[in-house]
Amino acid sequence: MEVFAVPGLPEVRAGDDIAALIEAQADLQDGDVVCVASTIVSKAEGRAFDLSAFEPSHRARSIARRLEGITGDRKDPRFAQAVLAESEELLMEAPFLLTVTQFGHITVNAGIDRSNVPDGDLLLLPDDPAASARAIRESLSADVAVVVTDTSGRPFRHGQRAVALGWDGMAANRDWRGERDRDGRELGVTVQSVVDELAGAANLVTGEGAGGTPVAVVRDWSFGDHDGHDLLFRDPETDFVRQALRQWSY
Amino acid sequence: MEVFAVPGLPEVRAGDDIAALIEAQADLQDGDVVCVASTIVSKAEGRAFDLSAFEPSHRARSIARRLEGITGDRKDPRFAQAVLAESEELLMEAPFLLTVTQFGHITVNAGIDRSNVPDGDLLLLPDDPAASARAIRESLSADVAVVVTDTSGRPFRHGQRAVALGWDGMAANRDWRGERDRDGRELGVTVQSVVDELAGAANLVTGEGAGGTPVAVVRDWSFGDHDGHDLLFRDPETDFVRQALRQWSY
Ligand SMILES: Nc1nc2c(ncn2[C@@H]2O[C@H](COP(=O)(O)OP(=O)(O)O)[C@@H](O)[C@H]2O)c(=O)[nH]1
Ligand SMILES: Nc1nc2c(ncn2[C@@H]2O[C@H](COP(=O)(O)OP(=O)(O)O)[C@@H](O)[C@H]2O)c(=O)[nH]1
Ligand SMILES: [Mn+2]
Ligand SMILES: [Mn+2]
Ligand SMILES: [Mn+2]
Ligand SMILES: [Mn+2]
Numbered sequence: 001m002e003v004f005a006v007p008g009l010p011e012v013r014a015g016d017d018i019a020a021l022i023e024a025q026a027d028l029q030d031g032d033v034v035c036v037a038s039t040i041v042s043k044a045e046g047r048a049f050d051l052s053a054f055e056p057s058h059r060a061r062s063i064a065r066r067l068e069g070i071t072g073d074r075k076d077p078r079f080a081q082a083v084l085a086e087s088e089e090l091l092m093e094a095p096f097l098l099t100v101t102q103f104g105h106i107t108v109n110a111g112i113d114r115s116n117v118p119d120g121d122l123l124l125l126p127d128d129p130a131a132s133a134r135a136i137r138e139s140l141s142a143d144v145a146v147v148v149t150d151t152s153g154r155p156f157r158h159g160q161r162a163v164a165l166g167w168d169g170m171a172a173n174r175d176w177r178g179e180r181d182r183d184g185r186e187l188g189v190t191v192q193s194v195v196d197e198l199a200g201a202a203n204l205v206t207g208e209g210a211g212g213t214p215v216a217v218v219r220d221w222s223f224g225d226h227d228g229h230d231l232l233f234r235d236p237e238t239d240f241v242r243q244a245l246r247q248w249s250y
Numbered sequence: 251m252e253v254f255a256v257p258g259l260p261e262v263r264a265g266d267d268i269a270a271l272i273e274a275q276a277d278l279q280d281g282d283v284v285c286v287a288s289t290i291v292s293k294a295e296g297r298a299f300d301l302s303a304f305e306p307s308h309r310a311r312s313i314a315r316r317l318e319g320i321t322g323d324r325k326d327p328r329f330a331q332a333v334l335a336e337s338e339e340l341l342m343e344a345p346f347l348l349t350v351t352q353f354g355h356i357t358v359n360a361g362i363d364r365s366n367v368p369d370g371d372l373l374l375l376p377d378d379p380a381a382s383a384r385a386i387r388e389s390l391s392a393d394v395a396v397v398v399t400d401t402s403g404r405p406f407r408h409g410q411r412a413v414a415l416g417w418d419g420m421a422a423n424r425d426w427r428g429e430r431d432r433d434g435r436e437l438g439v440t441v442q443s444v445v446d447e448l449a450g451a452a453n454l455v456t457g458e459g460a461g462g463t464p465v466a467v468v469r470d471w472s473f474g475d476h477d478g479h480d481l482l483f484r485d486p487e488t489d490f491v492r493q494a495l496r497q498w499s500y
Contacts, residue, residue: 001455003251011432092490106406114438151439155405155491156356158481159423159443161450163407173409174458182261182460188364189401189458193409200411201451204471205251208424208439210432221454231408240342241405241491244498250490 001221005205005213012214014046019139022215028142033221035202037214038125038150038165039113041132047124054081063093070095070250079112082122086110091242094250103128104233105165106242107152125150129166137168145169149199151208155241162203164195164232171195171228179226193232194223251471255455255463262464264296269389272465278392283471285452287464288375288400288415289363291382297374304331313343320345320500329362332372336360341492344500353378354483355415356492357402375400379416387418395419399449401458405491412453414445414482421445421478429476443482444473 006026012018018040028034042048056064056077063084064077083097084090087110092098099110111125126132129148137146148166153159164172172195176187202216236242256276262268268290278284292298306314306327313334314327333347334340337360342348349360361375376382379398387396398416403409414422422445426437452466486492 001253003253003451095490114435151442156484156489157413157443157446158484159441159446160439161443161446176458179459182462185364187458189410191409192401192453192458193407193411194454196407196409196411197450197454200447201253201454203442204444204447204451207474208426208437208442209429212432224457234406234408239406240345240498240500241495244494245491248490248494248497 002219003201003205004217004219005211006215006217007213009040009212009215012040012043014043014048016044017139018044019136022136023140026215026217028140028144028217029219030143031219031222032142032144033147033170033198033218034136034140034144035147035149035199035206035216035218036133036136037206038111038129038148039123040214041126041129041136041148042113042123045126045132047126049082049122049124051076051078051082051121054078054085056081057084060084063097066094067096079109079122082112082124083110086112086124091245092248092250098245100242101125103130103165105150105152105163106233107150111150111152111165125165130168131166133166133168143169147195147198147202149202151203160208162199162206164193164199167195170223172230172232173228174223175227175229177227191229195232252469253451253455254467254469255461256465256467257463259290259462259464262290262293264293264298266294267389268294269386272386273390276465276467278390278394278467279469280393281469281472282392282394283397283420283448283468284386284390284394285397285399285449285456285466285468286383286386287456288361288379288398289373290464291376291379291386291398292363292373295376295382297376299332299372299374301326301328301332301371304328304335306331307334310334313347316344317346329359329372332362332374333360336362336374341495342498342500348495350492351375353380353415355400355402355413356483357400361400361402361415375415380418381416383416383418393419397445397448397452399452401453410458412449412456414443414449417445420473422480422482423478424473425477425479427477441479445482 060081087099310331337349
C-alpha cells in the first residue's frame, strides 16, 4: 500500500467544501482511503470560537481554580466551560480534564485544539464526525472511504497518535471471529481496528506542525474478505477502565 | 511512503535467524523501517512453552477459579501462572488479567498468544523486545530501523491495533516541543508516537490470520528534522489510569 499527503491545500475557512479542495489537488482513485484531519473539518464546519463565546458556569470556574492550584498555570474558566459543553461526561477533573465527547470519543479537553487555529481562540471537534465523513465521501467523485482523524493521547503509553473519530465507506474493524490461524485454531485476537491503524498511517505523513498537509490518501490497501463491524468506542458497560476512573479521584 | 509485506517467509522455529530470513525474501534499502511481529521473534527466541511448564501457585489457582466463576469458561491455572510469571504487576485480576509485563508494556494476559503457535501451547512475548529489535537490526546489512510489534487491546476503544514493543535505529517519538504551528504558536500536541503509528501501518498489511506475513517494510518515510525521544511506556508516577486501576476492583 502507498500513503501520501495531498499537497497544496489552502487555509480552510468556514463554509469551504473539503471534497472540492481535495479533488483540486489529488487524483483520487476508486478504493482509496482518504484520511482527513479533524482540524480542517472543524474549520470548514465553523467550529472555531472565541473564548468569549463561553460564559463560565459555577462548575467551570471551580474546575479551572482547582487545575490552577494543581498545575500552577493560569487556567481560563471559559476554556473549562467549552470543555464541559462539548462533553457528555467528565471522567477525570484533575490533574487534567479527561472527557467523553458527545459523540463518544474519550480524550483530554474534549479534543479542543488551540494550535493551527487562526480564526478564533478555540477549535472544537466536529459535532458528528461520522456525518462529516459521510458528507465528504458523498461529495467526492471517486468511490473511496473517508476517515476523519484526530491526534490524541492514551492511557499507559506516552505520547499521542492519530485515531479515527468518524468514517464512512468502510467498516471500522476487521472481524476475524470464526477465521483460523496458521494451525487451524480459531483466532484469539478477533477484532482489528483498521480504521485507527489507517489514521495512524496517515498521521505519519501529515504530522502535527506547520506542514500544511491535513489530508493523506492510502492507496492499494484493501479491507479484504473479512466481516466488518462498526463499534469503535467501547460500550460503557464493558469498559472497566472507564468504570475505574469514575470511582477514582486525584 | 510505501508499506508492503515481505512474502514467502517460512514457519519460524527456535534458533532461526530472523534477519537472514528477511534478507532472503526482501531487498531492504537504507532508511527502511522493518516491522516484525513479535510472534516470530518469540518463536525464534524459543519462547513457546507447553502449559505443563507452569506449575500453578496458590495465587494462580485462585485467580483461575475466580475467572472461571465470572466467565463460566474453564480457566487453566497453569495459564494464570504463566501470566503471573511474565508480569511485573497485575492491574486487574477480574474480569480479565490486565498486566504490566516485565519490560513495562500494559496488556491483557501479558501478551501471551495461543494462536499461530504450533510448537507449544503458549507463546510468551519476547523477554526484552528492545534487545530483540537491536539484534535483528545489527544482523541486517542495510541501514534500517527495526520495530517489534504486537497486536493489543486498549482502554476506551473497542478492538485491537498493533503497537510497538521494542525498536532500534530510530526514536520512538517525534518531539514537536518548541516547534510552531501554522500561525506561529507553540504546539499543543508535543510528542507523536511514530513508532506506534508505524506498527499500526504495518499491521494493515500483515493482518491477524493465516496470511503468513509477519514482516512489513515501510519505505520512503522519514522521521524528519525533529527531536526524538524514547519514552513509550508511561512513567507510573504520572499514569493516572494505572493508579485508578490499582484502587479499583471488579
Ligand atoms: N493546508 C492546510 N493545512 C492545515 C490546516 N490546518 C491544519 N493543517 C495541517 O494539518 C496537519 C494536521 O494538523 P493538526 O493540528 O495536527 O490536526 P489534528 O490532528 O486534526 O488536530 C498539519 O500538517 C497542519 O499543518 C489548514 O487549514 N490548511
Ligand atoms: N511466515 C510466517 N508467518 C507467521 C508465523 N507466525 C505468524 N505468522 C503470520 O504473522 C502475522 C501476524 O501474526 P500474529 O499472530 O497476529 O502476530 P502478533 O500480532 O505478533 O501476535 C500473520 O499474518 C500470521 O499468519 C511464522 O512462523 N511464519
Ligand atoms: Mn486535534
Ligand atoms: Mn494532529
Ligand atoms: Mn500477539
Ligand atoms: Mn497480530
